[in-house]
Ligand SMILES: Nc1nc2c(ncn2[C@@H]2O[C@H](COP(=O)(O)OP(=O)(O)OP(=O)(O)O)[C@@H](O)[C@H]2O)c(=O)[nH]1
């Protein structure tokens with residue numbers, strides 16, 4: 001009997017443009033589950049400028065940093081913890097490339113192709129590495145400990 005691969009966890013954000021339409025988050029969550037990603041945690045949030053600058057600190061100084069923080073503090077959004085054997089890759093494959101215009105050309109079935117508005121307002125976030133997933137989950141869900149779930 002092959003040993004089961006341990007579950008992997010990732011942080012997903014449904015950004016303010018998605019959450020501005022109350023019909024969309026439930027629809028997106030159905031799509032997430034249909035792709036065999038488990039939704040372990042979810043919560044609505046409204047960020048301050050300081051929260052946005054802390055989370056996206058890696059992009060400070062880039063030309064889009066201010067507009068990114070302005071977008072992410074423009075309204076309520078939703079944070080989720082997703083799990084599957086390859087949750088990081090699975091969720092990033094489902095949301096597609098960063099730039100919606102490119103997504104519509106190269107990956108038309110992805111969520112950013114379907115819902116993304118502009119390069120900044122691209123509707124979704126997904127952790128891009130196991131270490132970032134750990135940090136990003138901790139950022140939003142202080143009481144969620146990956147190790148406890150992997151026992
Ligand atoms: N390198 C560089 N690219 C830029 C700059 N300003 C805009 N762009 C690029 O041009 C794209 C389109 O610009 P915008 O029309 O402002 O689109 P956007 O920033 O995604 O849209 P907003 O949601 O309005 O911020 C941006 O996403 C960037 O990829 C800049 O100052 N430097």
Ligand SMILES: Nc1ncnc2c1ncn2[C@@H]1O[C@H](COP(=O)(O)OP(=O)(O)O)[C@@H](O)[C@H]1O
Nearest residue numbers: 059064068097098119120121122124125126128
């Ligand atoms: N060239 C750009 N123009 C405008 N906004 C951008 C650009 N690149 C990235 N962003 C914004 O910054 C966020 C973080 O960028 P990055 O980590 O490179 O992409 P991803 O979210 O796909 O991991 C993106 O989701 C997007 O909202």
Ligand SMILES: [Mg+2]
Nearest residue numbers: 125126127128
């Ligand atoms: Mg990123």
